[in-house]
Amino acid sequence: MIFIVSLLVFLMLVGAAAACVFRDLISAVIAAALVSLIASILFYLLQAPDVAMAEAAIGAALTTAIFIVAIRRTNRYEQ
Amino acid sequence: MSLSLAKIPFGQPKPKIARHYIDRGIEETGAVNVVTSVVVSYRGFDTLGEVTVLFVAATGLGAVLRIAKTKAAAIEPASFVLRTGCRVLFPLILVFGSYVLIHGHLTPGGGFQGGAIVASAFVLIYLGCREKRINDKTSTVLESLGGVTFVVVGLIGLAVGGYFLLNFMPKGQPYSLLSAGVIPVIYIAIGFKVGSELTGIIDNLIEESK
């Protein structure tokens, strides 16, 4: 059990570091969506199903859609 | 450093007010989901403040982006697979979102989660069938109706009993749909408001003007 939790936390931190390093902004947004998704799984493992549902619907889906629409109106690559 | 880390109470039992909410939650509010009764009934005023913050953010976004609209190029239609897939998925996601919205006091879920799922269904329509847009007036009317219902229910509680957001409707049987007094009414109003607000935010951000 602790092995699974440690693996998930490690993947989440790798995703956050990838969002920091990528120069293509759309790839950075997808990495941030991965962080949101694994945070939703951790919320469920911490016995909070309401919060897990809210984070999955709002953090992973709607925040990513808002970011991609905003990036489309500005530059795609970080200068 | 590890000595100081060892002193932090990880996983210790919880403070006294959580005990009160869990033990007396069902008989005081009638909702089986304790988190819902905390969000809507015990701390209902904080939820009113949060709905206000969301409303101000959506209005501010509409005001800031009004000047920056540009004319559209010809919109190329999406491919056949995408169009058909979006048309098939849209009613299914809408039904699932409505289910989560209505059963907020019985299962995990509620107004915020259901509203976000309904907004995701509309984003899917923007992706697949690109020439359809949301009717502006319907979205504004739904959003205002949701907010006004919340405040009016609270004021009726103030008029009937002693304080704002009093639970004045009868609390039926604990596990049925029409239970928990005024909580389902408020949560459905919040669900409508959040869903139409998030859809309006995406609609304002998309570049092509009408």
Place this chain on the structure above:
Amino acid sequence: MSVLHNYAYYAGAFGLIFIGLYVILTKHNLIKVIIGLGILETGVNLFLICVGYTRNGTAPIFSRAGLDAELMVDPVPQALVLTAIVIGVAVLALALSLAIRLYHHYGTLNLREIREQKW
């Protein structure tokens, strides 16, 4: 063994807060900074839920009659985090609309170039 369990969750929350702060403080692109703000908010919400967790707890919902009310985790942080997630998405949307206006006015989203152009 279950104490080490909680350490993993807290390490994840603190790691996200540090990475989010690093992105806000050192990156030049405005949209990167807003992504960092989103990661920081996710980390803070995770930390708040970790505080309310007790060992061998169950979810605070009476889904069947006769569930043991002694083992349930704290419902108050869950209610607060529900509010915080929705407010987080509202702040991100408003910040992105201001970034789009900046792009229309200055032609770039690089914070160093914008700062030089003001003078």
